[in-house]
Amino acid sequence: MLGAPGAGKGTQARLLSEMLGLPQISSGDIFRENLKNGTPLGLLAQQYMDRGALVPDDVTINMVMERLTRPDCGRGAILDGFPRTLAQADSLDRALLDQGSRIGRVPLLEVSDEAVVERLAGRRVCRNCQAMYHVVFSPPAVEGCCDKCGGELYQRSDDEPDTVRNRLFVYYKQTAPLVGYYFAHGVLVRIDGDRPVEEVQADLQVAVRAEA
Numbered sequence: 001m002l003g004a005p006g007a008g009k010g011t012q013a014r015l016l017s018e019m020l021g022l023p024q025i026s027s028g029d030i031f032r033e034n035l036k037n038g039t040p041l042g043l044l045a046q047q048y049m050d051r052g053a054l055v056p057d058d059v060t061i062n063m064v065m066e067r068l069t070r071p072d073c074g075r076g077a078i079l080d081g082f083p084r085t086l087a088q089a090d091s092l093d094r095a096l097l098d099q100g101s102r103i104g105r106v107p108l109l110e111v112s113d114e115a116v117v118e119r120l121a122g123r124r125v126c127r128n129c130q131a132m133y134h135v136v137f138s139p140p141a142v143e144g145c146c147d148k149c150g151g152e153l154y155q156r157s158d159d160e161p162d163t164v165r166n167r168l169f170v171y172y173k174q175t176a177p178l179v180g181y182y183f184a185h186g187v188l189v190r191i192d193g194d195r196p197v198e199e200v201q202a203d204l205q206v207a208v209r210a211e212a
């Protein structure tokens with residue numbers, strides 16, 4: 001799944017995962033799992049992080065490849081939020097090729113910059129149970145208060161408008177070149193993400209089913 005922050009990749013990947021019965025794999029989740037379980041790759045990553053250095057791509061790729069070789073990925077998997085750079089995309093392709101596998105489809109969720117800022121800047125999270133709300137699209141019954149547990153809702157610093165604009169800038173610089181990369185590989189499918197979740201999901205299912 002490709003798309004700017006706030007384009008809805010996580011939500012759409014989760015729905016697609018339920019529909020197709022394929023695991024949704026997020027590099028963030030894999031990372032946290034390896035760190036928590038103290039795996040050799042997790043310990044290696046920790047050494048870099050302890051020095052305040054970036055974790056090298058090959059460590060991240062190895063974590064993703066290890067995840068993809070587990071039995072639940074036998075029929076495939078949905079990658080969400082990875083790869084993020086051309087170098088990662090290239091390494092991932094080579095690692096998959098070594099295993100006789102490949103990327104089948106890359107759905108690009110296209111959302112306008114204004115919509116991204118509106119979506120993310122309106123997001124609120126419960127301090128207590130981490131439930132997500134949106135001041136316009138899915139407001140809580142009582143303003144500032146979680147429907148599920150009554151906890152206080154707050155705006156993550158990541159979702160403040162200036163930070164969102166900066167996240168978009170990083171996306172354009174680092175990740176947007178993947179659009180051209182996957183187009184050239186004949187696997188890109190553009191999907192209009194500025195629509196209700198169900199409509200986007202319907203198009204997404206058609207797009208991935210066309211792959212075989």
Ligand SMILES: [Zn+2]
Pocket residue numbers: 126127128129130131146147148149150151
């Ligand atoms: Zn809550």
